Amino acid sequence: MKNIVIIDYGAGNIQSVKFAVERLGHQAVLTDDAATIKKADKVIFPGVGAAGSAMSKLRATGLDRLIPELEQPVLGICLGMQLMCRHSEEGNTSGLGIFDADVLRFPDSVKVPQIGWNRISGLKSDLFDGIRDGEFMYLVHSYYVPDCPEAVAYTSYGIAYASALKKDNFYGVQFHPEKSSTAGAAVLKNFLETVS
Template sequence: MKTAIVKYNAGNIQSVAFALERLCREGVITDDPKQIENADKVIFPGVGEASSAMRFLEEKGLDRVIKNLRQPVLGICLGLQLMCEFSEENHTQCLNLFPAKVKRFDTNLKIPHVGWNQVYNLRSPLFEGVEEGSFVYFVHSYFAELNQYTIAGTEYGNRFSAAIQFNNFTATQFHPERSGKNGERILKNFLDL
């Protein structure tokens, strides 16, 4: 019952592994395609810049590996953005698993969007036991548009996708690994899918 955590040139990967430890689940940080393909669950985390992350994934062949996964996959933060179609961040073609574009916040508010914000219209088993309007932790400057696969929304200047789900692919813009008890519940829900 292993979960593979995709290792690539993005930050905060270790904190996801620690979050699994706190839930007493086994997680392996790896960039080995075989290990990723054979895992029961895959987490695709990361904080960083879209174009250099995509380039790294392509060089390692991990872009195809991720796209072809059939087991439950959870993207987090940059992971969610890379699972979309296109990112305005350095005009990056992404994995195109979700039909959404990633745009930069265009507001008079502070950017990055850092801190605890509320999630609404929760509609997925991912949010079982999590109340409407719960606070989770965000840190990002780009957001994925709302689309038909949005399973949670948040507002910061405009409304955007806090979480997206299509087939076996689920992703959150917020960091469940840093979102206190709500985050722990969401991670646990994913691991129990």
């Protein structure tokens, strides 16, 4: 049985992520303990809320230094993915710098936040094995990551943006796999069982 950790830093959707992991037949520990996180086989870094307050919580516990040093597969979800980038326009917030990208606010020409189902396309990672191009995922966000070399999936909402990122052992998805029905469950299953 894999040792799965969900980083608990007081930012949002950890229980729904835990339930999604359990529906796939795995157990997950919710923790902010550095030693427990380091020993995990897989780490999930979720997030809902504002970038500035979330980064403050990470800095208060030293997780801002720990997360970029992790060597096992790490999956950032929604705000978790955005915090793994260099910088966010939300609150003029410095991120963890794992992904070489900045997080921008959607232009005024579109309604924010984007809430609901949208397609992911241009899939380029083992995270998406068995998932068809153009599959629908559930998203809730007002900020986005523009296209960059680390993008492995794209979504269009007024503009095309990166809805998934990968660099080395770090993965990030802008959508919520735990709320994205069977396709989202397949992404989580790939991360937990096949991504290495």
